[in-house]
Amino acid sequence: MTIENKKGWISWFNPFKYGTDRWMYSLHRLTGIALGLYLIAHVWETSNILNGPITWNKIMVDLDYPFGQHFGPLILSLILIAAAYHALNGIRLTIVENGLMLPRPYRPEYPYKAKSTRGLNDVLKIVLGILMIITAAIGIIYIYTGVIV
Secondary structure, three states: OOHHHHHHHHHHHOOOOOOHHHHHHHHHHHHHHHHHHHHHHHHHHHHHHHHOHHHHHHHHHHHHOOOOOOOHHHHHHHHHHHHHHHHHHHHHHHHHHOOOOOOOOOOOOOOOOOOOOOOHHHHHHHHHHHHHHHHHHHHHHHHHHOOOO
C-alpha cells in the first residue's frame, strides 16, 4: 500500500488528482451518510410523541431553536438539497453504470485517454445539475413561504 492510499477519506477530496466524477462520488457518499443520520434522528424525534404532548412540544422547540435561533427551515432546506442531489446523482449513476449514454467500445491506443467519461455523460451531469437546482429552489421557496410555485 502506498502512502497515497493511506490518507483515507481525506483523499476523496483531492481536487488536483480527480475530476468531477470523483467529486460527485464523494458528495454522493456524504449526502448518503447525512440522510441516514437524519432518518435516524427523525425516527427518534417522531417516536417521542408516545411520551405525551408536553415532552413532544419540548423536543420540537429544542430542535427548532437549538441555539436560541430559529433553524428549522434552514435544516429542512439543507436536507432537501442533500436529498435532491443524492436522488438525481443516483439516477445518473444508474444510467451510466448500465451502459446507457456511453460511447461505443473502442480499442485502446496509446496515450490511453478515457473516452467513457466524455460526451453524453457530461451532458447528463449538466441536465441533472439543473434539475437539482430547480427542485431545491422550489422546495426551499415552499419551506420558507408555504406557497407552491
